[in-house]
Amino acid sequence: MTGGSRSSTDIGGGHIGLVVTVMALVVIASFSGPRWTLVVAGCFTAWFILALTIICIRGGRGGEAIRRAYAATFGWGDYVTP
Numbered sequence: 001m002t003g004g005s006r007s008s009t010d011i012g013g014g015h016i017g018l019v020v021t022v023m024a025l026v027v028i029a030s031f032s033g034p035r036w037t038l039v040v041a042g043c044f045t046a047w048f049i050l051a052l053t054i055i056c057i058r059g060g061r062g063g064e065a066i067r068r069a070y071a072a073t074f075g076w077g078d079y080v081t082p
Helices: 012-032 034-057 062-079
Strands: none
Touching: 012 034, 012 062, 034 062
16 A cells, blocks of 8 residues: 555455355355355355454554455455456
């Protein structure tokens, strides 16, 4: 980050990844019930918390740390779109 300007963390793919994850959770819930839905949602939550913890340990703070953890968790959405 340079001179107080906003970060260049791109979270567009993160939004797509989040939408795909929510749709997958709905499909999982419709076929296998709440147990596996909670397991998968818990895994994504644990990954986000782990990413946020590592980013904070390495010096990230505030909203920038949350954006980076969000991109680390759901940024794979860039690979879903053409």
